[in-house]
Amino acid sequence: MNEEHRIRCFLCGSEQYDEFNRLESFGYPLVYYQCDHCGLIFQSAEANQAVDTDFYSETYRQIYQASTEPTAKDLWVQENRALALVSLLRTLKIQPRERILDIGASTGLLLETFRETILAAAGPGTMDTLNGGEVVGVEPGDAYRAHAEGRGLKMYPSVDQLIESYPHKFDLISMIHVLEHLPDPVGMLKRIRENLLKDHGVLLLEVPNFYAHDSYELAHLACYTPHTLQQVLRQAGYHVFFFQRHGFPRSSFLNLYLTLLAQPLPADAPLTPVKRDRMVRCKRRAGFLYRRGVEKLFPDKAWLPLPDVE
Numbered sequence: 001m002n003e004e005h006r007i008r009c010f011l012c013g014s015e016q017y018d019e020f021n022r023l024e025s026f027g028y029p030l031v032y033y034q035c036d037h038c039g040l041i042f043q044s045a046e047a048n049q050a051v052d053t054d055f056y057s058e059t060y061r062q063i064y065q066a067s068t069e070p071t072a073k074d075l076w077v078q079e080n081r082a083l084a085l086v087s088l089l090r091t092l093k094i095q096p097r098e099r100i101l102d103i104g105a106s107t108g109l110l111l112e113t114f115r116e117t118i119l120a121a122a123g124p125g126t127m128d129t130l131n132g133g134e135v136v137g138v139e140p141g142d143a144y145r146a147h148a149e150g151r152g153l154k155m156y157p158s159v160d161q162l163i164e165s166y167p168h169k170f171d172l173i174s175m176i177h178v179l180e181h182l183p184d185p186v187g188m189l190k191r192i193r194e195n196l197l198k199d200h201g202v203l204l205l206e207v208p209n210f211y212a213h214d215s216y217e218l219a220h221l222a223c224y225t226p227h228t229l230q231q232v233l234r235q236a237g238y239h240v241f242f243f244q245r246h247g248f249p250r251s252s253f254l255n256l257y258l259t260l261l262a263q264p265l266p267a268d269a270p271l272t273p274v275k276r277d278r279m280v281r282c283k284r285r286a287g288f289l290y291r292r293g294v295e296k297l298f299p300d301k302a303w304l305p306l307p308d309v310e
């Protein structure tokens with residue numbers, strides 16, 4: 001508790017916490033805390049390199065992929081993930097007809113998949129007109145944003161710049177593997193609800209599952225469990241109407257990811273206090289016991305093969 005800066009929980013704002021784990025990632029020392037009040041696992045945003053704006057524009061990709069350009073493995077995962085997300089929306093009969101936004105759009109692969117499969121199917125029109133519809137992306141990484149712009153996608157470097165200069169609201173907003181990087185997830189989701197999402201719009205969100213995915217990474221400021229993720233959405237004024245634990249496209253047996261769909265709550269919905277997460281350390285241990293068992297017994301299904309490309 002003798003840190004120079006004040007550390008606050010990203011979910012409930014409490015300043016009471018315990019150390020949960022201490023480790024090293026890419027040569028950087030990391031400390032994860034657990035909030036005494038709500039149980040969220042998080043790093044000090046101030047102490048983490050990731051709060052530096054330049055970090056995401058260049059350093060992040062260099063550290064993680066030894067390159068600022070998209071790798072073939074990265075593109076393969078993005079492509080298969082995009083197809084799965086579109087298939088999920090179709091199964092649930094969610095058909096955004098006008099505008100779709102992807103925050104953390106990377107190379108724009110998900111946006112292209114949305115444009116080709118969802119908006120184009122919504123009615124007659126060419127790829128460019130789409131009945132007045134449009135796909136838009138936010139991506140802070142310069143090389144990735146340039147890649148997406150090169151494919152004819154409308155891109156912005158930050159949510160702030162999008163809010164300032166884009167006049168319309170969106171039917172669907174996706175944030176795929178973004179929330180775990182944010183120092184103020186509740187604040188960001190509130191801004192999205194108030195400024196970018198239509199009243200009946202849908203938010204599509206995916207993060208690593210702390211009970212199956214390693215989760216500890218330099219740039220992962222919070223590690224979400226099914227409970228804390230849903231609490232973040234509730235505090236930001238959303239109603240979660242679909243929630244799934246799954247491993248696609250990396251695993252058939254390990255629930256590495258949490259995917260959810262949510263809609264804004266009515267403006268007069270009462271703000272409920274954050275409910276505490278319980279037994280987090282026990283559940284993490286049990287999850288990793290199961291994971292090691294599956295990896296031994298079913299190595300081919302625990303981790304699905306990636307294409308042999310680099």
Ligand SMILES: [Zn+2]
Binds near residue numbers: 011013039
């Ligand atoms: Zn908390």
